[in-house]
Amino acid sequence: MAIDAAQPARARRGVHVPKVRGRYGYAYLFMLPAVLLLLGLTVWPLVRTFVLSVQNVNLVRPGSEFVGLDNFRSQLTDRTLFWPAVWHSLVWTAGSVGGEYLLGLGSAALLNLPLRGRGLFRMLVLIPWTVPIVIAAMTWRWILQPEYGIGNVLLVRLGILAEPVYWLGDLSTALGTTIFVNVWRSFPFYTIALLAAMQAVPKELLEAASIDGANAWQRFWKITLPHLKGVSFALIVLHVVWTFNNVEFIWLLTEGGPLHASETLATLVYRMGFRTFQISQAASLSVMMIALLLIVGAGYRLLSRRRVQGE
Amino acid sequence: MPPSTRWRRSWPTLLAYASVVVLLAYALFPVFWMVSTAVKPTNEIRTADPTFIPTQLSGEHFALVLWKSNFLVYVRNSLLVATTVTAATLVVSTLAGYSFSRFQRLPGITAAGVGMIVGQLVPGVLLVVPLYITMKNLGLLDSLWSLILTYTTFSVPLSTLMLKGFFDQVPVEVEEAAELDGCPSWQVVWRIALPLAVPGLMTTALYAFVQSWNEFLFGYTFISQDDLRTLTPGLADFIGIWTVDWGALMAAASLAVLPVTVAYLYLQRYLISGIATGATKG
Numbered sequence: 001m002a003i004d005a006a007q008p009a010r011a012r013r014g015v016h017v018p019k020v021r022g023r024y025g026y027a028y029l030f031m032l033p034a035v036l037l038l039l040g041l042t043v044w045p046l047v048r049t050f051v052l053s054v055q056n057v058n059l060v061r062p063g064s065e066f067v068g069l070d071n072f073r074s075q076l077t078d079r080t081l082f083w084p085a086v087w088h089s090l091v092w093t094a095g096s097v098g099g100e101y102l103l104g105l106g107s108a109a110l111l112n113l114p115l116r117g118r119g120l121f122r123m124l125v126l127i128p129w130t131v132p133i134v135i136a137a138m139t140w141r142w143i144l145q146p147e148y149g150i151g152n153v154l155l156v157r158l159g160i161l162a163e164p165v166y167w168l169g170d171l172s173t174a175l176g177t178t179i180f181v182n183v184w185r186s187f188p189f190y191t192i193a194l195l196a197a198m199q200a201v202p203k204e205l206l207e208a209a210s211i212d213g214a215n216a217w218q219r220f221w222k223i224t225l226p227h228l229k230g231v232s233f234a235l236i237v238l239h240v241v242w243t244f245n246n247v248e249f250i251w252l253l254t255e256g257g258p259l260h261a262s263e264t265l266a267t268l269v270y271r272m273g274f275r276t277f278q279i280s281q282a283a284s285l286s287v288m289m290i291a292l293l294l295i296v297g298a299g300y301r302l303l304s305r306r307r308v309q310g311e
Numbered sequence: 312m313p314p315s316t317r318w319r320r321s322w323p324t325l326l327a328y329a330s331v332v333v334l335l336a337y338a339l340f341p342v343f344w345m346v347s348t349a350v351k352p353t354n355e356i357r358t359a360d361p362t363f364i365p366t367q368l369s370g371e372h373f374a375l376v377l378w379k380s381n382f383l384v385y386v387r388n389s390l391l392v393a394t395t396v397t398a399a400t401l402v403v404s405t406l407a408g409y410s411f412s413r414f415q416r417l418p419g420i421t422a423a424g425v426g427m428i429v430g431q432l433v434p435g436v437l438l439v440v441p442l443y444i445t446m447k448n449l450g451l452l453d454s455l456w457s458l459i460l461t462y463t464t465f466s467v468p469l470s471t472l473m474l475k476g477f478f479d480q481v482p483v484e485v486e487e488a489a490e491l492d493g494c495p496s497w498q499v500v501w502r503i504a505l506p507l508a509v510p511g512l513m514t515t516a517l518y519a520f521v522q523s524w525n526e527f528l529f530g531y532t533f534i535s536q537d538d539l540r541t542l543t544p545g546l547a548d549f550i551g552i553w554t555v556d557w558g559a560l561m562a563a564a565s566l567a568v569l570p571v572t573v574a575y576l577y578l579q580r581y582l583i584s585g586i587a588t589g590a591t592k593g
Contacts, residue, residue: 027414031423034407034467041464042430045441107334113327121331123576125338130575132525134543135564139345142557148357150344245434248527266436273440286437
């Protein structure tokens with residue numbers, strides 16, 4: 001070994017080398033449990049998904065055959081489930097992330113003002129994010145309930161609605177309502193992250209701009225906002241990936257219904273896996289989602305590299 | 312100062328406070344409404360004219376949840392799973408994080424690190440179907456072990472990366488000095504590096520615990536036997552069982568959310584630094 005060759009004298013005297021070599025062994029031994037878990041419960045299932053996607057496994061009937069790209073073909077020609085789900089995924093992801101970002105930015109700017117009690121406000125605004133998704137979904141289902149739900153009661157009493165709306169059960173409102181609930185639960189994450197970035201904006205810059213006659217609005221647009229680029233970029237990419245792949249929110253609010261009106265690709269994978277037991281169909285959808293994720297990942301790397309070079 | 316000037320100076324401030332009130336009302340109203348529904352009697356709930364502040368407090372919904380449902384069984388299962396996952400995550404990621412911090416340049420170690428980062432990004436929905444099949448083949452469906460294994464795997468990558476960061480801050484010289492003083496090398500981790508990384512261990516433990524406490528999808532899928540259900544899927548089942556008993560549903564939700572929220576708020580400075588570095592999964 002290289003170490004033995006480099007330090008023959010010390011090795012012969014037997015001072016340090018055996019110990020060092022022993023610790024190299026530890027390096028791999030220590031890594032082993034983590035690597036085994038990842039191989040067994042992340043890598044292997046993904047490999048499995050690729051294999052299943054070219055077979056015709058269905059839990060209702062035994063056996064499996066190689067069917068080539070048939071599953072992909074039948075997905076891509078499916079105008080009743082697949083293409084609407086693609087569209088809903090886009091709306092769900094763009095609507096959620098867009099709403100979360102705007103609300104997060106607005107609330108961060110607000111809580112960055114020198115207000116009394118802002119420490120408490122910051123703590124309180126974080127609360128929705130600490131609520132588990134199941135509980136957020138339960139609570140909002142109750143608020144939006146058509147007969148006694150407080151949301152409808154208030155909107156009707158204020159004269160905004162003529163009569164109660166079945167927000168989660170109506171074809172035209174189901175998807176928008178799930179987006180609304182997701183925004184409520186997720187925006188505090190943006191608030192806290194953007195607030196941290198705002199506080200890192202050099203005070204001297206803002207003061208200098210102020211002396212030069214820039215008003216608060218100009219300072220925000222010209223100085224604060226450009227400083228938030230890096231954080232915003234990371235926040236948006238991460239949330240695009242998380243939101244696109246999220247099943248819980250929609251499943252717990254509408255199960256993708258009514259009549260698939262809020263069905264996304266992610267809920268469709270889940271439905272095919274555990275409701276209609278079309279395992280191979282679910283796998284082929286998963287493979288397409290992996291491809292999309294890889295494209296987003298590659299785009300992210302490309303853009304962040306360009307950003308680093310540009311700065 | 313003439314009143315008009317004072318007014319002009321203070322109206323942006325007033326506007327700011329008003330906006331804060333609106334923001335907090337939006338953020339907190341659902342939580343308030345959940346608790347309010349839970350503590351009032353049913354006749355104040357199922358009415359077209361609900362009361363905001365209950366005129367009468369009632370423990371009936373809490374009694375139903377605690378004594379006449381499997382709520383406490385779900386809590387026990389969740390506690391069992393979350394504590395085991397936390398312990399397993401700490402052991403596995405401490406070892407991996409240490410190795411990752413100290414032996415980065417060894418062949419294969421860096422590859423494992425990159426694998427961790429990629430593994431962290433694989434979304435659950437892509438794993439739930441194949442993992443279900445794996446668990447079925449292993450005979451682990453309807454066993455808490457399926458969840459323990461899965462959740463540990465999900466929390467190990469980020470925990471390893473966090474702990475690597477903490478071990479990076481422990482100088483190698485301290486360990487070398489201990490070794491020269493005759494401390495056996497395998498004990499160096501245990502006796503020297505680990506005690507110095509305690510804050511990191513706390514953060515990791517919190518992350519692993521909350522992650523598995525809140526997880527829904529796998530718990531919902533892998534476990535179908537009611538007395539093995541964990542808390543989040545158990546709550547989702549209540550929606551089906553108590554369809555119109557919103558008082559009971561909100562009582563269960565309140566009981567389930569309060570400990571997590573209190574823990575979060577208590578540990579918020581760790582949490583916020585985690586969010587600020589963009590590390591915490593939402």
